[in-house]
Amino acid sequence: MSSEVQKTIADDIKKHKILMYVKGNKGNPMCGFSKMVMDIFLDLGADFETRDVLSDPEVRDGVKEFTQWPTIPQIFINGEFIGGCDIVRDLYTSGELKKMVDAAK
Amino acid sequence: MISAQKIQSLVETAFPGSQVEAEDTTGTNDHFQLTVVSSSFQGKGMVERHRMIYGVLGAAIGGAIHALSLKTLTPEEAGKLS
Numbered sequence: 314m315s316s317e318v319q320k321t322i323a324d325d326i327k328k329h330k331i332l333m334y335v336k337g338n339k340g341n342p343m344c345g346f347s348k349m350v351m352d353i354f355l356d357l358g359a360d361f362e363t364r365d366v367l368s369d370p371e372v373r374d375g376v377k378e379f380t381q382w383p384t385i386p387q388i389f390i391n392g393e394f395i396g397g398c399d400i401v402r403d404l405y406t407s408g409e410l411k412k413m414v415d416a417a418k
Numbered sequence: 419m420i421s422a423q424k425i426q427s428l429v430e431t432a433f434p435g436s437q438v439e440a441e442d443t444t445g446t447n448d449h450f451q452l453t454v455v456s457s458s459f460q461g462k463g464m465v466e467r468h469r470m471i472y473g474v475l476g477a478a479i480g481g482a483i484h485a486l487s488l489k490t491l492t493p494e495e496a497g498k499l500s
Contacts, residue, residue, distance in 0.1 A: 346485070381469060382465075382468075382469070382472070383472050383479040383480050384479065384480060384486075394465060395465070396464055396465050396468065397468075398487075399468070399487055399488050400464045400465065400468065403464065404464075
């Protein structure tokens with residue numbers, strides 16, 4: 314995988330408080346798991362940026378290599394990899410995610 | 419194609435002494451719910467725990483396994499839930 318993609322990802326996640334690599338986008342989610350994650354952050358009133366991995370296969374593979382995480386969606390808060398759909402849902406249910414989102418504002 | 423039983427045995431072998439429950443959630447052998455109770459998760463965060471499971475299932479993730487929902491608990495955490 315090109316180190317260029319890895320660098321692009323590394324820079325991108327630092328530039329945004331909350332960044333998600335998803336299938337589709339806020340208005341047009343293309344996968345149930347991506348939709349669930351975006352809905353959770355919308356419900357928390359969070360301001361977040363998305364990257365549609367379906368529009369860029371290099372980023373789709375690159376982010377999986379970057380995080381050593383084999384699935385999409387992938388969520389970053391304050392440049393830190395938080396996890397995928399399962400973990401975000403569990404953090405949301407426990408109330409932990411709201412604290413993380415508020416701290417990221 | 420992979421079965422819930424195969425996933426269960428792979429994880430049980432990789433985590434001796436663990437309790438593993440694998441369920442095919444759609445009956446199509448590609449959407450699974452997996453619950454693993456193991457002392458190996460002690461002191462580890464969620465991302466790390468899930469990576470441990472992904473490491474066992476390897477290339478099947480995203481291939482034969484389209485969707486995998488994970489619950490990774492230590493025996494103490496599981497005890498609180500039951």
